[in-house]
Amino acid sequence: MSTAVLIEAPGAHRIVPHEPRESGPGEALVAVHAVGICGSDREVYQGNRPEGYVRYPLTPGHEWSGTVRAAGAGVPSTLVGRKVVGEGFRNCQVCDRCHAGETTLCTAGYEETGFTQPGAMAGTLTLPARLLHVLPDAADLTAAALLEPAACIAAAALKAGARPGERVAVVGTGTLGMFAVQFLKAVSPAELLVVGTLREREALSRQFGATDFRTREQQLPADFDVVVETAGSASAARTAASLLRRGGRLVLTGIPAPGAEGLDPTDLVVRQLEVHTVFGAPPDAWAHTVRVFGAGLLDPLPLVTHELPLTEFSQAIELVGAGDPKVGKVLLRP
16 A cells, blocks of 8 residues: 655644545546655645645645556546646636636636645545646656646746847746756757856756856846746845846746735836746646657756655655755655
């Protein structure tokens, strides 16, 4: 019998026996290969997740990869045996936002795998088959476990609309920042600057395609066409805006603490900046991510620094929150 992580309440979890839930009509049963831990999982464990965006008791895990084991009624049997990743947002499919393809803005309310619905920190995950994205047969499932955060950044890259020859920048050097570098590099920018707080991330930034790396303490230019912010702090958002030329395009993906002082609206208006935000990834961003990954243009593996068994959930949470520059992406293996 396999096991699962169960967070009963903030700060309280157990490793419990796991029985696969049979796939019902329209559903698929996936054998989980690996599941990533990010800051939002730590929020769930600590109880810092905003009200309405978590439901206890809960099996967490929204970044995952696996193989389809069974398909319910109405699901093509050809899915069985295929390597997959899956969208997290459980959208209603019938509201105006869903019909527009903006599933992360579903007006029926927030429901997401690993936050309000059972997640992938278990031996198996049963979910609507419509949320699955099939990977190439030769795909590395360990690398694919990082495609959820990659899809969020793909959404940012699509909103940024960077064009070949433009000057682009990324603020933040975590997992999201490194994915942003890879997506922006793929459009052949004239310059790709990465701004971070840790010099230790410079080598990896350049490996992924950065042409320059600076810390926020250094003098920064102010004439970029596109900037993607991934650091999740109000100061990072302000730094990102300061990098832009007049009329430049800014995409914010990080979520600062509630009540944080943000961008100066006068500055936004006077410089006519175009500002977009991203929370999660709609289907087109997922499809784009899987295509880019399948084409070999996205390399998640260098971001993985730790792989632990599911039973080491506590240690994994500590690693994610330790602030150690040597800790990158932490994966759990059921």
